[in-house]
Amino acid sequence: MSDIGNLIKELRNKTGAGFLDCKKALSENQNNIEESIEYLRKKGLAKASKKSSREANEGAIGVYQNKELFVVLKINTETDFAAKSDTFLNFLDNLGSICLKINDISLSLEKFLSSKYEDGSVSDYLTSMIAQIGENLIIKELIIIDNKENKLNFYVHNNYRKNIGKLISLIKYETNKNDDAVLKLSKNICMHVAAMKPDSLDIDDLDKNIIEKERDLQKELIQSSGKPENIINKILDGKMKKFFSEVTLLNQSYILEPDLSVKEHINKNYSDYSFIIKSFKLFNLM
Numbered sequence: 001m002s003d004i005g006n007l008i009k010e011l012r013n014k015t016g017a018g019f020l021d022c023k024k025a026l027s028e029n030q031n032n033i034e035e036s037i038e039y040l041r042k043k044g045l046a047k048a049s050k051k052s053s054r055e056a057n058e059g060a061i062g063v064y065q066n067k068e069l070f071v072v073l074k075i076n077t078e079t080d081f082a083a084k085s086d087t088f089l090n091f092l093d094n095l096g097s098i099c100l101k102i103n104d105i106s107l108s109l110e111k112f113l114s115s116k117y118e119d120g121s122v123s124d125y126l127t128s129m130i131a132q133i134g135e136n137l138i139i140k141e142l143i144i145i146d147n148k149e150n151k152l153n154f155y156v157h158n159n160y161r162k163n164i165g166k167l168i169s170l171i172k173y174e175t176n177k178n179d180d181a182v183l184k185l186s187k188n189i190c191m192h193v194a195a196m197k198p199d200s201l202d203i204d205d206l207d208k209n210i211i212e213k214e215r216d217l218q219k220e221l222i223q224s225s226g227k228p229e230n231i232i233n234k235i236l237d238g239k240m241k242k243f244f245s246e247v248t249l250l251n252q253s254y255i256l257e258p259d260l261s262v263k264e265h266i267n268k269n270y271s272d273y274s275f276i277i278k279s280f281k282l283f284n285l286m
Helices: 004-017 019-028 033-042 088-100 110-114 122-133 181-194 206-224 229-247 262-269
Strands: 059-064 068-077 138-144 154-163 163-172 255-259 276-284
Touching: 004 033, 004 181, 019 033, 019 122, 059 088, 059 154, 059 276, 068 088, 068 163, 088 110, 088 122, 088 138, 088 154, 088 163, 088 255, 110 122, 110 276, 138 276, 154 181, 163 181, 206 229, 255 262
Parallel strands: none
Antiparallel strands: 059 068, 059 163, 068 138, 154 163, 163 276
16 A cells, blocks of 8 residues: 555544545645644544444435436435435435446445445445534445336435435336336326335235234134124124235225225226236335
8 A cells, every 4th residue: 555545544544534535634734644634623524433323313215227227225314404405415316326337236235335436435435425414324225126127117205306205115017018108107106105005015925924913813803892603704804805905005995096996996097008016115214
């Protein structure tokens, strides 16, 4: 490592400031460590590392896509005030752009943090932003989804920007005509997912243990009410049907056509499209 490299490393260890900030501080102070530390303190860039121990429960989620990838990035901040700031939102957008530029479907968060950015790494960039914003920032989640088929849509709830918000839902689907009508349908179903927060796509996708626990609970409640034995199973079937209509996406009452389930709405209005929801995801800050 060169002499300047050693000085940058020493300054970073002593202040917790980012690579680029340390490099500039040394340049401005003729490579004097003590004067560089004072320089960073005056600019509020020192001791960023101490902020990293503070809790961060606010923040935002951003979505980014190109012809091959769909990227979801969740970053936590300490306060909602910081999460709404242009400094933070620009940082999140920049990280999304870096992910798309790397363009690796197998990109992990660990690998992303160690990826090269300017004269340092993404991790160095994060450290410098912690110092600049004055709050702990945590890249909580990085998810990469294959987008080659271009049959994926999303919805941003409580948005700060069109692609950034506190809650994001998305669905992947199949269709024989991916036209404007399907794009509108898929967007509306994403809105439904954000509002209704289903546990699974359909009954077969629901955890069998959850089903059995619910069935046992409902049966016990029916039996304790003194209902005749010959109608208990009929009542139980009705209770379970109601349960499935609450927790499975395809069986939920569709928010834009409440008299129909999501599945019924699709079959009634999009029978010519062979539209099938393959999967859904819901991302929030917690």
